[in-house]
Amino acid sequence: MNNAPATNTAPVTKNAPAANTAPVTDDAPVTVTVIGLGLMGQALATAFLKAGHPTTVWNRTPAKAEDLAARGAAVAPTVGEAVLASSLIVVCLSDSAAVHDTVGPHRAELAGRTLVNLTSGTSDEARETAAWATDFAYLDGAIMAIPEVISRPEAFLLFSGAPEAFERHEETLKTLGNAVFFGEDPGLASLYDVALLGVMWGTLNAFLHGAALLGAAKVDASAFAPFANQWLSSVTGFVSAYAEQIDRGAYPAEDAALETHLATMKYLVRESAAAGIDTDWPARIQALAERAIEAGHTGAGYAGLIEVFRGQA
Known part of the structure; x- marks a missing residue:
């Protein structure tokens, strides 16, 4: 229930972030980068900003970063600089192929960081992505909420993958909603996602059929x-x-x-x-x-x- 496609490759140069490789401490807020600024990506970045996290954003379409920049987000001109700006990298794109195309060339910059992939996909795609996450921690995730309720109590997010990465960033991820961790199999969050969506669609289809019948x-x-x-x-x-x-x-x-x-x-x-x-x-x-x-x-x-x-x- 995410998806944030982007099409324009023109760079954004204002508010460009400086590289940030400092370790996360109990005293300093976690630095976060959000890659992909569709409706959901914008909601994620807004939640991090409101919670006081220094937030860097990147999107192929420059205009989608303007409101976030006005709220204090740093806008990275390239994906590589966006990755280097933070310890926690959150990706919310259109599909798994977009994630690989966008983030794949920047594995060197990701070293020592945590990549959280909130892009909708299959469990096999999540496991494939985790397989090339050799120099950085990887969490696959699913958002069980619409953009409007991100950061509110009714929003909940599903995660699976590297346990130490979830433990390290759990409080930051709770900024987005209730965070649930399913273990180190990176595909479990995606499986829960589609299973829960099936429950939703089945329920809604039954209601719509009943409404038509009574109508x-x-x-x-x-x-x-x-x-x-x-x-x-x-x-x-x-x-x-x-x-x-x-x-x-x-x-x-x-x-x-x-x-x-x-x-x-x-x-x-x-x-x-x-x-x-x-x-x-x-x-x-x-x-x-x-x-x-x-x-x-x-x-x-x-x-x-x-x-x-x-x-x-």
């Missing part, structure tokens, strides 16, 4: 929303219970068997078709349950669908 009966979405939210609070209980079943590898029908769920799923498909609402979403849910039952999970609870998603049903 066919002239019910406003704003009237439906409070009930959807109330029901979601109940669904969180199912998530916790099913997680325990998945970890045990046993799926007892403690609330309802898959066959019971399937019968109700068919009503959702029929209601959608009758209202002229697209049936693809409920039909896919129905098909998943049918596959699980056909694979022998008769009498199992809903968590048994995990075997379908694992490709084992």
